Amino acid sequence: MKTKFALFPLAGLLTFPAFADIQINGFANLIAGMTLDDDDTVYGYDDGFSFDPASVFGLQVRGEVNDKLSATAQLVGRGSEDYSADFEWAYMTYALNHTTNISAGRLRVPLFKYSSSLDIGYAYHWLTPPDAVYGIDFNNIDGVRIDYSNYSGEWEYGAQLTFGSAKADTTISGTPAALELDNVVALSFEATRDWFSARTLYARATTSAANEEFDTFVGGMAQFGGVVPNALTSAAGFSVDEDTGTFFEVALDVDKYDWFIGAEYTQTEVDNAIIAENSAWYVTAGMRFGKFTPHITFEREEGDNANQLALVAALPSTIATGDPDTDGTWASIYQGAAGIAAGQDLEVSAVTAGLRYDVEPGFALKADVTWYSDDLDDTNDATLLKVGVNYTF
């Protein structure tokens, strides 16, 4: 016991130089929300007040090994995952020179304008960014990111090149699936001049999504390859197995401080898979009156299932092999395929009006109301009220 105590001051002395360059920062978004009508659900909220869907707490530790090399880890607890803390980021960064950094480990892919500060609610005016664009299954990647930034005259500009792979939970035709993205390559550019900023990103990845139920269904369809022309093609066209996915994004912003307006557009495609071509965008605008920032946003998301419907259209709805069991099985496979393909159609939009109140630097209170509408099925329409606190230190 005595020895142990005696060692403490020594240990302190030995480790002090390393600890001197450690920075700890944190953020908290405590967001409560509920839908305003009985039985309505949207974005994980229902008509009972809940903190879970969007609340996030995080702690970041960054240590500088030397002038060039640093290590960053971010421990994040999300209400949607019962606040169990996960290392969402864990990477090392090497500063090649004053304009270029290379990071490796688990890091954020800069898919969107607000990707890098997605969990830092304090950094934007909403409580949560528009779901139509930002409601994606993954934001982090295991890999390498090269960040370049520079300026010329009044312009500041930058580029990021990200490589790696990612795993995430997703849903395929309504049931949970394991999304796997390999060989991800993402290239983005951004430019800012005074009140104007623009950015764009293009990414591609080998996309797979394993889902036992769906894979069994697709396998069943493929077994009819010998009997039904196009059954193999359609089965391959339904399965999400090492298919090429592409993602494109562009964002423009004007921020004159007294007022601002911004827009972002994304397009996602997975070739030869059940996942419909998805396009989404939002336009947002707001004004700043001292500590108050009232704002309004319109967002829209569309899934175009024309390719999937074409695969179904290429199949016969019934076959006559002479064996009633075989014919019946095919008929039900066809019905299932038609239903799944039709289900990929998506047309939703939402209007959000909100108010941000800056209490003090690092601390903001917000309230947002979202009118969500499903243009294909208005029984899904909902009105959502959210209130929350953003804190950063």
Place this chain on the structure above:
Amino acid sequence: MKKWLLALSLFSSAAWADIAVIVHPSNNDVLNKPTISRLFLNKAKTFPSGSPVTPLTLSEGNASTDEFNGKVLNKTSAQLTAFWAKLVFTGKGQPPKALASDSDAIAAVANDPSAIAYVDASAVDDSVRVVATF
């Protein structure tokens, strides 16, 4: 009427004292407002001469800080907090070290050839070089 105007102008000059941006006397860089802004916002990591820079600020709530943020960086304290939050949580940078007073800032700059800071112009002495006033 004239007396009122005079009183008003006196008042406003008292409320908006000039800010001096200071560097080490050995630093001969010529700095304009956009360059100074970049040095304080982690966008330029060196002086135009190529030598490394260590920006220093005064603490939050200091009148000079608000004035410097508004006049030179064109940001309110809330905007600046959001700006640094974005950099901090992407591992791209940390806000400059904040010092408590003009005299602390002058002493720090006088002792560090890489330093740049801002102080109330009336506090400047010849241990530092003034590169700009706003």
